[in-house]
Amino acid sequence: MNRQTFKQYVGTKGEEAAVEILTGKGFNILKRNYRVHNVGELDIIAEKGGDIYIFEVRTRLNSGCYPDSVESVAGRKMKKVMKTAMIFVAVNDLCYKNLIFEIASVTCDKQGNIQRVDFVPF
Numbered sequence: 001m002n003r004q005t006f007k008q009y010v011g012t013k014g015e016e017a018a019v020e021i022l023t024g025k026g027f028n029i030l031k032r033n034y035r036v037h038n039v040g041e042l043d044i045i046a047e048k049g050g051d052i053y054i055f056e057v058r059t060r061l062n063s064g065c066y067p068d069s070v071e072s073v074a075g076r077k078m079k080k081v082m083k084t085a086m087i088f089v090a091v092n093d094l095c096y097k098n099l100i101f102e103i104a105s106v107t108c109d110k111q112g113n114i115q116r117v118d119f120v121p122f
Helices: 003-024 075-091
Strands: 028-036 040-048 051-061 099-108 114-121
Touching (some): 003 040, 003 051, 003 099, 028 075, 040 075, 051 075, 075 099
Antiparallel strands (some): 028 040, 040 051
């Protein structure tokens, strides 16, 4: 398996792990990988308790070579996520709902096995 394919595999596993945990916690998954051309993408959009949650999933190998998952969501990425979320809310007539933004920080071992999933507000 080449590096890009493994990276995609790990990213998909991380997103699936986050969805599984969120579903188990009573979240209703509304959309996955919602894209707006030339604006951005939202990894997971969920609803719970009348609030809309936007999750940016960051999956990292537990090697210490890369920035922490949470640190990797910098200002520019945050702005893109927020702008895309505003479009989603407007298009789906959800402007009256509270929006909550969180990072799903997923850590994997070198084989791509999920070790840990944390949810951090941003």
